[in-house]
Every structure is written in C-alpha cells, then in structure tokens.
Amino acid sequence: SQQGEEDPQALSIQEGENATMNCSYKTSINNLQWYRQNSGRGLVHLILIRSNEREKHSGRLRVTLDTSKKSSSLLITASRAADTASYFCATVDFTGGGNKLTFGTGTQLKVEL
C-alpha cells in the first residue's frame, strides 16, 4: 500500500524556476527520504531527513519535514532540464525491523528550456 501521497502528480516549469513537491504520509516515521527516477532507470537517493529534523539542504535541494502534519516538501531551486524526472518520497519505520521503505505515488517534473 502507498504510505505517501505526492502533490502535485505532475509539474511543468521553465528552466531557472523553482520546483516544489509535497508529500503526505499516514503513520509515524523514523526518517523520510526523497528519490529521483529518470525515465527507464532505477531510483536514485537524493536526501534523507530524520524525524527530529525540520529542514535539510543539499546543493540545490531543500527538504522540510513537519511531523505534526505528517508532511514533507522538496524544493529544487534554479531548476535545469536535467532535473526532469519523477520524484518520490519514501518513509521508513522500524516496525518489523530492517530498512523497509514505503514509497509515495511520485511527482513527474518536467523542466522546459
């Protein structure tokens, strides 16, 4: 079952603009991760934010986490055509042990020249 729901499902912007994607989840989490998937490829890990963190940065990426609202957002600043991909949030919980991820439905981002 899908733990996270991403919003919007699809986003089209111009190169140089910022892109914001949101993720909502349902249960308590230990951390939340964002992944990117280019067409025809596997998922690539972008950034991880722990449940006791509120904001994290990595290059042009900024992730926020609000555990009271069970939501997270991914901001990509100064977007490039190469950022065109699908973006997924994934939540981790310790139930049953192990590094088990539950993925959201994804946001398809298209960055146009």
Added chain:
Amino acid sequence: DAGVIQSPRHEVTEMGQEVTLRCKPISGHNSLFWYRQTMMRGLELLIYFNNNVPIDDSGMPEDRFSAKMPNASFSTLKIQPSEPRDSAVYFCASSLAQGEVYSNQPQHFGDGTRLSIL
C-alpha cells in the same frame, strides 16, 4: 564502483512460462529488496532480506512468486507460472544494514527488469 546489477534488462515471454530475474547487490551491502513498479499500483515492496535471510515477504502477491538469496552476492525472483498481470518493471535494491543506524541508510537501485507477459 559497480552499482546494483540486474539481469535481464528486458524479458518478453508467454503466459505460463517460468521467469527468473537476477540481482547482484553492491558488495558489502547486507540488505536486499525486490520491488515491482506499475502505473496502476506504483512502487511496491515484494520482499526483503537481511544477511541473506528473508525478513518480510508480505508483499509477494501469491504463491507463484518466490525469491531466494543463496549468498550475499546474488538473489533471484522467480515467477512460475507467469501471467499477463505480472507485466511490470521489477527492481532490486540493496543497502547497508548495520547496528542502530541501519534505517538511515539509503537504498541503491538497479535499473530494473522490464517484464512483459504475453
């Protein structure tokens, strides 16, 4: 460094045939995951292993699906008999599970096997 290697990349076969998907995780990783991705259902976890032992197979759709991990460097996902509804992209991923911080380790994905059952 070599990433997660999956084979074959594409598989087309007729329903009723046995299908075997293969995965080589990143050397040193001790957790391995099999996922299935479809437009309708998104990305679903089928099964995962820690230290070659299956931990959670609750995502395996039915008895036609089986997975093995005979050693730390190889895993298979088998479908027998295959059906058209099994058509999907199957991903293998691996990560390092170690001590108390294992849940904070990212998963590394292969490029998947695109399976078409006719």
